[in-house]
Amino acid sequence: MRVELHRRYHLSASHRLHSDAYTLEQNRAVFGKCNNPYGHGHNYVIEVAMSGPVDPATGMMTNLADLDAFANKELIAHFDHQNLNTLADFQTLVPSTENLCIVVFGIFAQYPHARLERIRIEETGNNSFEYSGPAAP
Amino acid sequence: MRVELHRRYHLSASHRLHSDAYTLEQNRAVFGKCNNPYGHGHNYVIEVAMSGPVDPATGMMTNLADLDAFANKELIAHFDHQNLNTLADFQTLVPSTENLCIVVFGIFAQYPHARLERIRIEETGNNSFEYSGPAAP
Amino acid sequence: MRVELHRRYHLSASHRLHSDAYTLEQNRAVFGKCNNPYGHGHNYVIEVAMSGPVDPATGMMTNLADLDAFANKELIAHFDHQNLNTLADFQTLVPSTENLCIVVFGIFAQYPHARLERIRIEETGNNSFEYSGPAAP
């Protein structure tokens, strides 16, 4: 009786897409207006998918109060109302939403009470990215 | 040429999360405000995922009129505008959305014209649960 | 330079539409399945509309931190995860969403830092009610 839970968290953050390996012209060509020097921002929606068996005593797969406490401490406190480019996670990584998925996956993989299946991030209403962890060897 | 159909049905129902195996204090600790004695409620969105080949004559995988008739009779008539705790399905089962997924899966598994892939239920806009049936042995 | 702010709060609650002035048959005829004896529930969305001048020093009409603190204390703490029929507000008032609008209007009319314009409550995605206060005499 394994179920999957999807829980959404909301972040407002800014970023600038820019690669130090490129010239100014190359950055502008590759990233377009996402390369504007002072950055821009999004309301990111982070959807965490967790799976596990249902506990017969509680009817729950994992207690949402536990997951929310974990998310507030490990996700919201670090990323909400921040400029992603200034964070340690993105000093050598372009703060694209693809990479944000991978970073956030690493965070929720530490959640002790359920198995992380995937992270999906909506950058805008027409755009989302999903990461399910490294492929099995 | 197998396609998957996702069809959403809407239920307004109430529930109280409570386990007879726990003391009052334990219930309060585990379920928090979801344990409030007189219950609370949700607009549940039930998304049924069905799969099958497309019929070349009709261009359809299954006729939505058939699926809707089945859903009205087997899902809506039993659950809509009800208190889940009072229903036969939840006399020995905590009426969590995890368990509601499993119960609703059992219902749509009887639909004769397509294969049930999974049930997803949104409890709130930030919360959903998914059940895909028992794991293959 | 008066602006209007719309802020949304979310409540999960249950209710039963029932009038003591009616017989069982009349209640059933008037309220239909909303009269089911054990109640049902909704995810209510409460949208508060406030107006006032923009403070030139802050660029704000009212500080959302103040409004949220007020809403948490006066709205969420009283109504969230409750059965409306059991609350003092609805002992002599049918807990319809129309009446919930009027009750919630009375609460936010006490907010000291801006003028309450109206309360809008979504009962479902297809249904909302709005109350703008008593008509001017």
Place this chain on the structure above:
Amino acid sequence: MRVELHRRYHLSASHRLHSDAYTLEQNRAVFGKCNNPYGHGHNYVIEVAMSGPVDPATGMMTNLADLDAFANKELIAHFDHQNLNTLADFQTLVPSTENLCIVVFGIFAQYPHARLERIRIEETGNNSFEYSGPAAP
């Protein structure tokens, strides 16, 4: 480090569900009001799911500017503000949303910069269809 991208495109189009293999009565029985002679329409939402590794230089799986240019040329220009029944794709195929999924899958399978995983089309807010390509033999 494979990620999946979901990108949504919007089409307003009309269609009539009708099969030349059926009599008028059979068409009416199978398709109901979707068989109304002059057609009806929808705001279709086309969600394209693509996968691939993240390019370490750009932080991107594929450049959205490339995908959007492809979609504008191959999808929007052909289908938007059209009557599906009049298009070459649907001369011998019922223009159901199931079949539209399969046709659109064939288009995005030609996109050179990422691997197409699936096409999901929302016909209405309560209805969507998904096609993931022919099953592996």
Place this chain on the structure above:
Amino acid sequence: MRVELHRRYHLSASHRLHSDAYTLEQNRAVFGKCNNPYGHGHNYVIEVAMSGPVDPATGMMTNLADLDAFANKELIAHFDHQNLNTLADFQTLVPSTENLCIVVFGIFAQYPHARLERIRIEETGNNSFEYSGPAAP
């Protein structure tokens, strides 16, 4: 104690924007791809705003069961899954969403149990039109 009710109905219909007073070139210039000869379509959302006092016995402004019965008979039965250009209402009127608002206003103005305030129609998620009736003289 006057409240306002907003109730949403959903229509799938098609139309072609075209004026007999214009040449083909003028039609194309004015209406763009909305003038495509075989039409296109939308999922229209019709939001009806009604006002009135709350009945103390029922807690309702108007019974939604009455309004829904009226809407099914007078709105849905005539417009849903139709091509607007073929309807009597639009023989001398361009079937724009502006004009659809005015036609639908005329329908709900006949509802006997509450006062019609306005009709709002969403043509797409980014587009809506509103009509509040003829201006007071």
Place this chain on the structure above:
Amino acid sequence: MRVELHRRYHLSASHRLHSDAYTLEQNRAVFGKCNNPYGHGHNYVIEVAMSGPVDPATGMMTNLADLDAFANKELIAHFDHQNLNTLADFQTLVPSTENLCIVVFGIFAQYPHARLERIRIEETGNNSFEYSGPAAP
């Protein structure tokens, strides 16, 4: 036969709430995490409300192609993918969404083909601001 049109435009931008008139501590107290030094961002939804009579020849109040061209030139080109604090509009004005409403109102008040009624801006799904112009004297 006056109708009102609501048209939505989408901007991704960043801002930092900060007032030069305040000390660091005051800024932090007033603006909270919105004062984080490197800014944060939002997907802003700008809803423009315009009114006017319906042209009997076209069935339109204003041609959306005209309004979109105006919006692309005067709104999107200046604000999309920008940091609001760096723009000329906000050199002496806190770039709050209240003030963004007022600035955007000034832009659309120049649109020559319809009367601007109001600007509504959604900062997040739970937050919006509205400005209807200076009060009549």
